[in-house]
Amino acid sequence: MLTQAIHDYQQRVDAQLRLRIASLDDSAPRLKAAMTHGALLGGKRIRPFLVYSIGQLLGAPLARLDAAAAAIECIHAYSLIHDDLPAMDDDELRRGQPTVHIAFDEATAILAGDALQTLAFEIVTETLDGVSAGQQLAMVKALARASGYRGMCGGQAIDLGSTGKAVSLEALTQLHNLKTGALIRCAVELAIIVAEPPAADASALLQFADAIGLAFQVQDDILDIVASTEELGKPQGSDTEANKSTFPKLLGLAGAQATAAELIQDALSALAKLPYNSQLIADFARYIIARRI
Incomplete structure (x- = not known):
């Protein structure tokens, strides 16, 4: 059921x-091609999965999501x-294919990111x-917050500043709650904004989002050590080679x-508070740390 749902979404x-x-016009065809390359390389589509699965759990139709x-x-x-x-990370492979600045050029890659x-x-x-104008405004605010200074960009800046330095578990957790967790939480927020569940249910879902967001990053750090380049679609051990702060580096692999x-387990406990059949979402949470990609 989970595998089929992931595929369908x-x-x-x-x-x-x-x-x-x-649907964009063809006035800048190279930029349009780079956007297509960057957006449609494949991937797990974790964030859209959360939008769709949680939105549907809360009763929102797919078309509205x-x-x-x-x-x-x-x-x-x-x-x-x-x-x-x-x-930044200076990678030449993403999902087993050339990264955008390799397939095109660095300037085009910057513009493709900006345009997306x-x-x-x-x-x-x-x-x-x-979907009301008020809901749309709330979605704009959630996306801006999660992707900007107080979210992904801020986390990336902290990550760059932490490279090659010893950091505490608290600092590493904060870094990844921003860099990775904020956008995962935002996916759940967007579903909540569209579906408008009771406040208690929204709170439980956001607790779930925070837990899986950090778990996702911890598993990514683990996979950088235990998975192959073929599985990862990018060079294995790249974080270690770059001397980045990671959870295995700080806690050991077993830790x-x-x-x-x-x-x-924290995520599953949050789901248990919901008055819905959340089996699909629970299976997805388990998948987060069982995956090899």
Whole structure:
């Protein structure tokens, strides 16, 4: 059931992304091609999965969730394009294929990231049946907060400043709550904004989001050690080679694995507070630390 749901939501958001990018005019074809390359390289589509699965759990129809799912994946794709740049992580592979600055050039990659970021906000401000202007404004605010200084960009800046330095567990946790966790939490926030559940249910879902957001990053750090380049779709051991702060480096491999497992238990405890059948979401939480990619 989970595998099929992941596949179906992947296909749905990819169709939305193709449609959105293809609808752009052809005045800058190289930029448009780079945006397509960066947004449609494949991937797990974790954030759109959360938008769709939690939105549906709360009773929202899929069509009402498409804009939020496509928008958050545009933000994620932009962040990966920029992360891969020589000035950042300097990676040549992403999901087993050349990164955007390798497939095109560095300037085009920067612009492709910028254009995907702004496309996200264009998408969530288009008229959508069943979604009010107030809900749209809330989505804009959630996306901006999660992707900017108080979220992903701030976390990336802290990460760059921490490279090659010893950091505490508290500091590393804060770093990744911003760099990785903020956008995962935002996916859940977007579903909540569209579906408008009771406050207690929204609170439990955000607790779930915070736990899986950090667990996702811990597992990524683990996979950098235990998975192959073929599985990862990018060079194995790149974080170690770059002397980055990671959970296995701080806690040891076994300690990092135990931390990931504890976080998933926290996520499952949050789901248990909900008056819905959340089995699919619970299976997804377990998948977060069972995955090899």
